[in-house]
Amino acid sequence: MKKIIIALISSVIVFSLMxxxxxxxxxxxNVNTADEPKADNIKATDYENNLNGLEKYLKELDYIPxxxxxxxxxxxxxxxxxxxRYIFTVNSSRVIVELYExxxxxxxxxxxxxxxxxxxxxxxxxxxxxDSSDTAYEATLSDNNKYLMIYNDVSTSNDNVKxxxxxxxxxxxxxxxxxxxxxxxxxxxxxxSKN
Numbered sequence: 446m447k448k449i450i451i452a453l454i455s456s457v458i459v460f461s462l463m464x465x466x467x468x469x470x471x472x473x474x475n476v477n478t479a480d481e482p483k484a485d486n487i488k489a490t491d492y493e494n495n496l497n498g499l500e501k502y503l504k505e506l507d508y509i510p511x512x513x514x515x516x517x518x519x520x521x522x523x524x525x526x527x528x529x530r531y532i533f534t535v536n537s538s539r540v541i542v543e544l545y546e547x548x549x550x551x552x553x554x555x556x557x558x559x560x561x562x563x564x565x566x567x568x569x570x571x572x573x574x575x576d577s578s579d580t581a582y583e584a585t586l587s588d589n590n591k592y593l594m595i596y597n598d599v600s601t602s603n604d605n606v607k608x609x610x611x612x613x614x615x616x617x618x619x620x621x622x623x624x625x626x627x628x629x630x631x632x633x634x635x636x637x638s639k640n
Contacts, residue, residue, distance in 0.1 A: 468559060487505050488622075489622065490620075492622070494620060495589075496528070499546070499592055500544065503616070508608075508612045508615065511531070515530060516530045520545055523545065523555055524552060524556025525546055528544065531543075538599065542597075544592065545594075560586065562608055585616060587616060587619055588618060594616050
């Protein structure tokens with residue numbers, strides 16, 4: 446009975462991590478690897494050091510298509526503070542990119558476990574166990590341990606494999622230079638008085 450309950454809970458979490466997916470290949474934006482990313486004049490330090498800045502940076506580099514909307518993820522399940530997912534195709538192969546932001550100074554037990562597992566093995570388990578009822582997710586951590594990326598592309602073509610490696614390298618080194626914009630105390634007090 447315990448295994449059945451674990452399997453059911455695991456299924457719910459897996460589907461919540463996956464979110465809603467397009468059912469039709471025509472709904473996905475296709476990226477052709479012949480289009481070279483424009484990396485020379487784009488610097489990570491020009492972007493905010495948060496998930497929004499990372500997403501803008503990857504879009505500017507053409508690693509995430511500009512016209513693809515993200516889906517908000519259930520990031521708290523893995524101890525993150527924010528998360529989103531993008532689905533598109535690269536050379537007709539379906540690609541799913543999930544990006545998560547952590548607060549390294551304030552990790553909860555799930556966040557600590559996930560980051561530790563990815564540091565050790567390059568993957569993590571939603572429930573923290575490698576038994577048959579839990580699913581392993583291959584993931585990449587940024588060098589500063591603030592961001593986690595799941596990049597899923599089943600294609601083994603040289604172009605797609607090369608692109609995945611390039612995205613992982615850019616992702617690992619991201620450490621936006623701008624501090625995230627914070628609400629001014631005047632603005633937040635005005636909003637409080639309206640409520």
